[in-house]
Structure formats: structure tokens, C-alpha cells
Ligand code: SF4
């Protein structure tokens with residue numbers, strides 16, 4: 091398969107708001123279940139080990155008209171909860187057996203309760219990840235939380251999660267992360283060969299299909315993209331930050347690229363690379379999942395940074411590692427985590443003489459012209475000053 | 477009679493005013509006295525623990541409220557936005573940060589000193605976490621965090637409680653010992669917690685007097701004063717216990733004489749509507765807002781906002797026998813740390829227990845913790861109680877988002893709706 095074919099397949103999966111691919115997967119065998127999850131992070135390994143499909147639900151995007159959802163959320167709340175409600179109310183998630191609402195912010199947290207009231211027949215759980223990163227405190231707490239989640243998943247799916255099954259899932263997700271980080275590294279090196287919008291659809295589709303299938307697809311895409319003869323442009327290299335929850339419309343990503351920016355790192359679809367190292371396969375799998383989260387996970391606005399001097403350093407290091415020349419802070423409108431974090435991150439990058447700009451979007455933003463202009467001017471100014 | 481009433485009215489208010497100004501004086505003179513100060517939040521505050529280390533307690537939300545009531549926050553917010561803060565986020569944060577940029581002057585005219593420690597009790601609201609990260613950047617002082625898990629399933633588990641207790645034992649207490657130079661004394665903590673429980677009993681008594689008809693209190697506009705000592709720097713002190721004793725006496729007097737609450741313009745005479753309110757009030761136009769209620773004869777008989785610093789009327793009391801566990805349970809039980817179905821149950825119970833005519837939601841533009849989901853909550857409460865709901869939108873301390881004409885219109889039509897509903901019920905009967 092060439093890149094075009096792979097990307098087209100992924101685009102079709104991620105744009106399909108009836109989730110046909112996931113529905114078909116479920117239908118293909120009797121004891122298969124589907125567990126939906128919201129951004130940003132849930133331990134996908136646990137879901138997989140119960141013979142269930144973790145289905146990433148990242149809002150309704152720009153293809154869906156929100157009619158009912160607007161009756162649930164005031165205009166000054168981001169769009170993802172209302173389009174997710176719309177997905178629920180219109181029956182598009184009727185095949186989902188369980189919903190997980192991980193810790194991100196107050197909106198998602200409150201949405202978990204709305205889901206309980208609106209869909210009493212679906213098991214829905216708020217999933218809290220620790221903000222204390224001491225092994226004996228946050229680690230122990232998290233291990234217990236994982237155990238409770240494991241039991242809840244077992245109960246919903248009717249499938250026991252054995253340690254061996256979990257170890258096998260850990261292996262598969264280690265491979266998934268390795269392939270993804272590999273692709274991210276390859277893009278940082280040769281961004282003209284790995285357009286960000288392509289990576290984005292591959293990641294979006296990846297959280298809607300079994301990990302085995304995604305792993306194969308990642309390998310195929312990497313091989314095909316390396317073969318492609320794509321011209322290298324005189325673009326500026328930028329890192330994109332702030333889009334970890336409500337995702338931008340595809341056109342927005344394309345617009346940034348078309349404006350002369352090579353995105354060499356981003357925080358889209360963070361769940362599939364939230365952990366920055368392998369989860370050990372040997373030993374107690376829940377403990378391993380817990381400790382890897384505690385010790386080796388990305389810095390993002392929904393995680394507390396215990397030390398002031400460390401705040402934003404992760405971003406600075408990523409910028410340096412990717413050889414980026416600037417940062418675009420792109421946050422969904424009304425997004426507390428991204429918007430409250432932004433001044434601190436922007437101070438930190440300024441301390442390192444890294445230029446930045448910021449703008450807001452919504453998953454259904456239609457007007458790309460202002461964004462293209464802003465990104466274009468930014469790209470030009472980087473070229474001028476470098 | 478009316479002379480009596482004024483004397484009674486003034487006693488608790490004068491006491492509270494003195495308490496608050498004494499506290500501000502203590503805070504602003506900490507350099508001279510050498511006392512150490514912790515900044516912390518109202519929900520999930522650990523006042524007893526802070527006091528165990530002879531430390532002062534400063535609360536940025538309260539400072540934002542104080543500045544809001546003095547109409548200063550509009551300028552502070554603009555200042556913060558000029559400094560790169562988004563127009564979309566919590567206005568308490570911007571008021572606090574903007575105030576810093578403008579000299580950080582306390583209500584007594586003296587500058588707030590820098591805190592020695594930021595005690596980040598992360599309960600009920602995500603913004604807290606970022607707020608203290610932002611302040612930490614400014615003050616470069618130690619920050620100790622207690623992560624309080626959310627009651628996503630409507631209850632807390634032992635794992636959650638143990639997690640908080642461990643954070644208290646291994647992180648908060650050692651940090652406070654180091655900063656204050658005072659050794660932790662659990663018996664001292666127990667004594668304070670016993671005082672807390674006493675004051676909490678009396679506060680609940682006060683809040684529940686709204687079950688009387690006429691209600692002797694307003695459980696929203698009036699209650700924000702009543703909760704002042706417990707929610708701020710005084711829980712765990714004899715002063716707070718004494719304050720509530722005086723307050724109780726005053727309210728008992730009103731009950732005995734079938735009197736209504738005291739408003740800024742005197743006693744409220746006629747009570748036509750009994751309302752439950754969800755959501756915080758607006759502070760920049762507080763009096764104007766309140767007046768819209770009493771002018772129409774609407775008294776608030778219960779509110780969720782008066783529970784942000786502790787849901788004591790749901791039965792929780794600080795327990796001197798299990799001090800650290802009890803502090804953990806207190807943090808877990810704050811109103812916005814409870815999931816939406818529980819919040820709906822609480823509001824439904826209020827409507828029934830206080831024989832209210834309906835639920836009014838004041839949705840705060842910049843507070844996702846309260847606001848996200850309130851439309852659904854209102855409809856659910858309407859469905860369960862058969863009582864009409866209404867929705868208004870204002871902001872905490874950003875005067876740009878208080879439209880008096882809009883709010884007034886909405887309220888008037890809401891009260892008419894209640895009236896019609898009553899007539900409908902009567903004619904049907
Ligand atoms: S977009 Fe931001 S505010 Fe909205 S749910 Fe996601 S993290 Fe929360």
C-alpha cells in the first residue's frame with residue numbers, strides 16, 4: 091500500500107461518525123466489547139486485555155451538526171462535550187458498552203456525571219490519574235485505581251483479565267508507542283516526507299481500531315512514506331502545543347502546513363504516546379503500568395508539575411530535540427487547561443529565546459484564513475530572524 | 477422593636493467585620509510579627525492544620541471577592557489579560573494575578589505580603605492547580621499539593637482517603653514543620669477540630685432555619701456572610717464558636733417574632749417565593765443582584781454555593797478522634813468534588829425539604845467546575861420535583877458580564893412563571 095491509500099483508509103475511519111469499523115470489529119466475534127474513552131489518557135492495555143476495543147471518542151469534529159448538544163452546554167464551554175453528547179443522543183454510540191472519562195478538566199469530569207444520568211444503561215466511569223508523582227503515594231494510589239478499573243472492565247465485558255493477557259497487551263502497546271515515537275522522530279528529521287495532517291489521521295484512526303491493526307498500518311505507512319519522493323520546502327519548523335483534548339479540524343492542520351510551517355512536534359491524540367518509555371513486561375503488570383505513568387509520561391496541562399523550575403521544560407526539550415524554531419500555542423476556545431497553562435509555557439519558551447504565537451480554535455472552526463495568515467506571518471518572521 | 481432589631485442585626489455583623497479586619501491586619505503585618513503565612517483555597521482548606529503550625533491563612537478567592545465587592549476587579553482582570561491571560565478563564569485567577577500587578581493591596585490599604593508556602597488543596601476545581609502554578613511562578617515559594625480525587629461514582633473509597641492521608645503525613649506536615657519551625661502536635665489539631673465541629677453544628681442550625689415560614693434568613697445572599705468565619709481563617713477557633721452562638725441568638729429572635737431576613741435595606745417583609753439557588757453569586761453587583769430578589773419578595777431558602785467550603789448539612793463534621801482521616805473526608809466531600817448525579821440529588825432534596833417553589837441556576841461564565849452540566853442538572857431537578865427552573869448567566873468578579881437588565885428580566889419572568897404554576901395547580905384542584 092502507498093501512503094495515499096493508507097491515509098485515505100484512515101481518513102475514512104476517523105471521519106465516520108457511525109464508527110462502522112469499530113461496529114464491525116465488535117460484530118465479528120461473540121464476546122467482543124467496546125469501551126469508549128475521552129481524551130487524554132487511559133490505560134489502553136487494560137481494555138485490550140479484556141478482549142475489548144478501546145474506542146477514542148474525541149468529539150464530533152466539523153462534520154457533525156450539533157442540535158441537541160447545545161441544549162446541554164452554555165456557549166462559554168468548549169465544544170467537545172456538546173458534540174460528544176450529540177453523538178450519544180443520536181445513537182451513534184449505541185454499541186459502546188462502557189465509557190471512560192479520564193482526568194482532564196472540570197468539563198470532562200462533569201460530563202462523566204451527565205453520561206450517567208443520560209445513559210443509565212451504559213457503564214460509565216470517571217478515571218482519575220494521580221497528581222502526586224511519588225511512588226509510595228501517587229504510585230500506590232494509582233495501582234489501586236487500576237485494580238478497580240480492571241474489575242469494572244471485567245464485570246462489564248464478562249472477560250477475565252489475566253496477568254498474561256495483560257502482559258501481552260503491554261507488549262503490543264509498547265510496540266505501538268515505539269512505532270509512533272519512531273514516526274514522530276522521522277517527521278522531525280524529514281518533515282516534508284511525513285506531513286502532519288497525514289500523521290494526524292493515522293493517529294485518529296489508530297485509536298478507533300485494534301492495536302494489532304494499527305501497528306501493521308504504522309509499519310506500512312512508515313515504509314511507504316520513506317519511499318515517497320516529496321519535495322523539501324523552505325518551511326519553518328514549529329512545535330504545536332495546547333491541542334491535547336478537543337482536536338482541531340483537519341483543515342486547520344492543513345492550513346498551518348500550507349502557510350509555510352513544518353509541524354515537527356504536536357500534542358494531538360496524546361493517549362497513544364502518553365507514556366515515554368516501555369512498560370516493563372516482567373513482574374506485576376498493574377504495578378508496571380502505574381509506575382511507568384508516574385515516572386515516564388509526557389508533561390501536559392492536565393498534569394501537575396511539582397517543581398517550578400521544571401514547568402515547561404518538557405516543551406523546551408521537545409523543541410530542542412525536534413530542532414524546532416518556534417511554537418504555536420493552539421488551544422480550543424474556553425479550554426481551561428490549555429489557556430491557563432499558556433502564559434507559563436510562553437514565559438518558559440521566551441526565556442530560551444524561542445518565538446511563539448497563539449490562537450484559539452474549535453473542532454468545527456470553518457474560517458481558516460485568519461489562522462493561515464497568522465501562521466504564515468509567523469513562519470516568515472522565523473525565516474527572517476534566523 | 478425596630479431598635480431592638482437593629483441592635484441584634486448588628487451584633488454578629490460587627491463581630492464578623494472585626495474578625496475579618498483583624499485577620500487582614502495579622503496578614504499584612506506578618507513581616508513585623510514574624511508569623512509565617514500559607515495561601516490556600518476555600519474548598520478543602522486545612523485551616524486547623526495551618527493553625528497548628530502558628531501560621532496565618534490567606535485565601536486568594538476571598539481576596540478576589542473582597543476586591544470584587546469594592547469594584548476593583550474590572551481593572552485587575554484587564555491587567556491580567558494585558559499580561560497574556562485569556563479572556564476565557566476563571567476571573568478569580570485573573571483578579572488575583574492582576575491585583576499582584578497593581579501593588580497587591582489588601583482591604584486595609586496595606587500590601588499583602590508574599591506567602592511562605594502555597595498549600596494547593598486540589599479539590600472541587602481544576603483551576604486551583606493552574607492558579608497555584610501561576611502564583612508559584614511569581615512568588616518562587618515552596619508549593620505543597622494535596623491531590624483530592626473526584627467522587628466520580630458518587631462516593632469516596634478507602635483508597636482515595638488513604639491517598640490523601642498519606643499526602644498529609646508525608647508531604648504537607650513535614651513541609652509545614654520545616655517552614656514554620658513548629659513541631660506538629662496532633663493533640664493541638666484534635667482540640668481545634670473539636671472547636672470546628674461545634675461551630676459546624678451551629679452553622680447547620682442556622683442554615684436549616686430556612687425551613688421556617690417565613691424564613692428568618694436568606695440562604696444565599698445572607699448565607700455568604702454566615703459561612704464567612706468557617707470558610708475562611710476561623711474554622712477551629714473559639715472565635716468562630718462564639719460568633720455562631722451570637723448569630724444563633726439573633727436568628728432565634730427572628731424566628732420567635734416571625735421576622736424575615738435582614739437585607740441591606742432592612743428587614744424583608746413579604747415572602748412570596750421560596751427559591752433554591754445553584755451556583756456562586758456575582759460579587760461586583762452583589763447588592764443590586766440581591767435587591768432584585770427581595771424587591772420581588774423572593775427569599776432563597778437553600779443554595780449550593782453556601783456548601784463550597786464543606787457540606788456540613790449532609791452530616792459531615794470534623795472529627796477530633798480521627799483527625800487526619802477526617803480532614804481527608806472533608807476535602808473529598810466538598811460540593812463541587814461530588815459528581816453531577818449527587819449534586820442533582822442534593823438540589824432535589826433542598827427543593828423538597830425547604831418546600832421551595834423552584835430552582836434558579838446562576839451560571840458563572842468563567843467557572844467550569846460549577847457551570848459545565850448545569851443545564852442538564854436543572855432539567856433533571858425540574859423533572860424530579862415538578863418545580864420550575866430558571867437559568868441566568870453572570871460572572872463572579874468580571875463586571876463586563878453582569879447585565880442587570882437581562883438578569884432582572886429573567887428573574888421577573890421566572891417569578892411570574894411560579895405564580896402561574898401556582899394558579900394552575902389551584903384551579904386544577
Ligand atoms: S477542550 Fe479543554 S476545557 Fe474542553 S474538555 Fe477538553 S480539556 Fe476540558
Ligand code: SF4
Nearest residue numbers: 566601603843844845
Ligand atoms: S473555576 Fe470556579 S471553582 Fe474554580 S477557582 Fe474559579 S470560581 Fe472557583
